Amino acid sequence: MTEIIVVTSGKGGVGKTTTSASLSCGLARRGKKVAVIDFDIGLRNLDLIMGCERRVVYDFVNVIQGECTLKQALIRDKRLETLYVLAASQTRDKEALTSEGVRRVFDELTAEGFDYIVCDSPAGIEKGAHLAMYFADRAVVVVNPEVSSVRDSDRILGLLSSKTQRAEQGNGQVKEHLLLTRYSPKRVATGEMMSVEDVKEILGLDVVGVVPESVDVLAASNAGVPVILNDNSDVSRAYEDAVARLLGETVPLRFIDEPKKGFFARMFGG
Amino acid sequence: MNKPADAARDKAADAAREHAVEIRFGQVGLLQVRLHTTNPGAILDELTGRTATAPHFFERTAVCLDLSTLPKLPSAEEIRAVMDVVRRAGMLSVGLAEGGASVSALAQDLDMPVFTHIRAVNKPVPVVQAAAPAPEPATLPALMQNQPVRSGQRVYARNRDLIVTANVAAGAEVMADGCVHIYGPLRGRVMAGAHGDTEARVFCQAFNAELVSIAGIFRVFETIPPELAGVPVQAWLAGEDLRFAKIGE
Numbered sequence: 001m002t003e004i005i006v007v008t009s010g011k012g013g014v015g016k017t018t019t020s021a022s023l024s025c026g027l028a029r030r031g032k033k034v035a036v037i038d039f040d041i042g043l044r045n046l047d048l049i050m051g052c053e054r055r056v057v058y059d060f061v062n063v064i065q066g067e068c069t070l071k072q073a074l075i076r077d078k079r080l081e082t083l084y085v086l087a088a089s090q091t092r093d094k095e096a097l098t099s100e101g102v103r104r105v106f107d108e109l110t111a112e113g114f115d116y117i118v119c120d121s122p123a124g125i126e127k128g129a130h131l132a133m134y135f136a137d138r139a140v141v142v143v144n145p146e147v148s149s150v151r152d153s154d155r156i157l158g159l160l161s162s163k164t165q166r167a168e169q170g171n172g173q174v175k176e177h178l179l180l181t182r183y184s185p186k187r188v189a190t191g192e193m194m195s196v197e198d199v200k201e202i203l204g205l206d207v208v209g210v211v212p213e214s215v216d217v218l219a220a221s222n223a224g225v226p227v228i229l230n231d232n233s234d235v236s237r238a239y240e241d242a243v244a245r246l247l248g249e250t251v252p253l254r255f256i257d258e259p260k261k262g263f264f265a266r267m268f269g270g
Numbered sequence: 271m272n273k274p275a276d277a278a279r280d281k282a283a284d285a286a287r288e289h290a291v292e293i294r295f296g297q298v299g300l301l302q303v304r305l306h307t308t309n310p311g312a313i314l315d316e317l318t319g320r321t322a323t324a325p326h327f328f329e330r331t332a333v334c335l336d337l338s339t340l341p342k343l344p345s346a347e348e349i350r351a352v353m354d355v356v357r358r359a360g361m362l363s364v365g366l367a368e369g370g371a372s373v374s375a376l377a378q379d380l381d382m383p384v385f386t387h388i389r390a391v392n393k394p395v396p397v398v399q400a401a402a403p404a405p406e407p408a409t410l411p412a413l414m415q416n417q418p419v420r421s422g423q424r425v426y427a428r429n430r431d432l433i434v435t436a437n438v439a440a441g442a443e444v445m446a447d448g449c450v451h452i453y454g455p456l457r458g459r460v461m462a463g464a465h466g467d468t469e470a471r472v473f474c475q476a477f478n479a480e481l482v483s484i485a486g487i488f489r490v491f492e493t494i495p496p497e498l499a500g501v502p503v504q505a506w507l508a509g510e511d512l513r514f515a516k517i518g519e
Contacts, residue, residue, distance in 0.1 A: 151421055151439075151440060151441060152421075154420045154421035154422075154439045154440070154441070154442075155420060155421040155422045155441070157418070157420050158419075158420025158421060158422050158423045158439075158442075159422075161417060161420070162423070201455070202437075202439070202440075202455075202457070203418075203439075204418045204436060204437050204454070
């Protein structure tokens, strides 16, 4: 049974592509056969984050328009052998995507025995984002703990409950998960940033993961290695936890409290 | 002169070349003067009093005389006297309202048309009226909304109350022709009495609304009054005044 997971947010720059890359690596590391697809036609980034940008010959749009086969366009990851990347086109625009074409690609991936299809949605609520979520079984809504990101995520959650195939056919709901990124417990403690509880309360959803703000993310992106593969990083551990929760395991939330202060700091630090 | 007017005129000119006249069905509003007496003096007093309040509105306005409320059918002479005072009040009598064979005969004597009432029983009911929706029963069950209302979504309960058991996000809108009850946190906009019911109220469990409106009278909350934020609140109309109070106090 193939499950389609859309990683979406509404707002740009919150970490959708980083999350797509890390979640798909995490699923593949657990032996699942995973295809991760970049829906951001014209602004492709996933291939960079995955470190396969030099190996892109054919892309998603080529497959949809019948210019190559799906097999030719799927790029096998060099680190994890059950992980495949389908890059976006850098030269086309979003109009090149069609609902029928996307469905065909998903059907073919299903027939190939993929366990998960991870769709990296573009920002916004236009065609690319709509098609990325349309066929989804589950959605991971990436949100930063700040008001505009939370508002946009709320909008996306509204679309997920009305503008998806499941909603239109009355075939149950898209299962929604919240993933907080760029979380800084220290700034939450000083009141500069919204807390996990605030975000949960506003969006009325449980969180599938809380990823701390870290310099490791930028370093990993520049190196083309999904951050989940950096085993020394808290970010990697946070994404591993999120993958475990997506697979139905119960894992307590980490990295949401400020590191404990020492005795003297507590007594005299105010 | 604007283009559409020119186009309409051209079209009219084209039509004139084909036919001398065109007969088309059109509906126009017509004032009715319902007579309780045929005493010209009393009518003139009454009419000049009325027209004084809005002289331009009544100036050269076509009126139809309704004789149905007179104790007995007046003579043609009496009607001519009435038409005369109506004219002196600034209006023009253009016909009689339908009232059976006697009124038709009177109209013939006066050489005036008889205007048929839309509601006249002997006329087939016009299609427009048949298609008009029957008044819906007042006891429609409330519309239940059990899913969160997300930013950008709107929920409208027509002719009934709305009950939301989940949250209403900032940027979302919930509306009802009746009352609105919200059992999750309310951060969006809420409108009760959307069709003007001033008795409608808003009830919510945790008040943080952006805007509250009842029967079109609204208030935006740039900053929520601190004593209302996050607590159960109800809102209602007292005359033109939108009022708020904590529930349970």
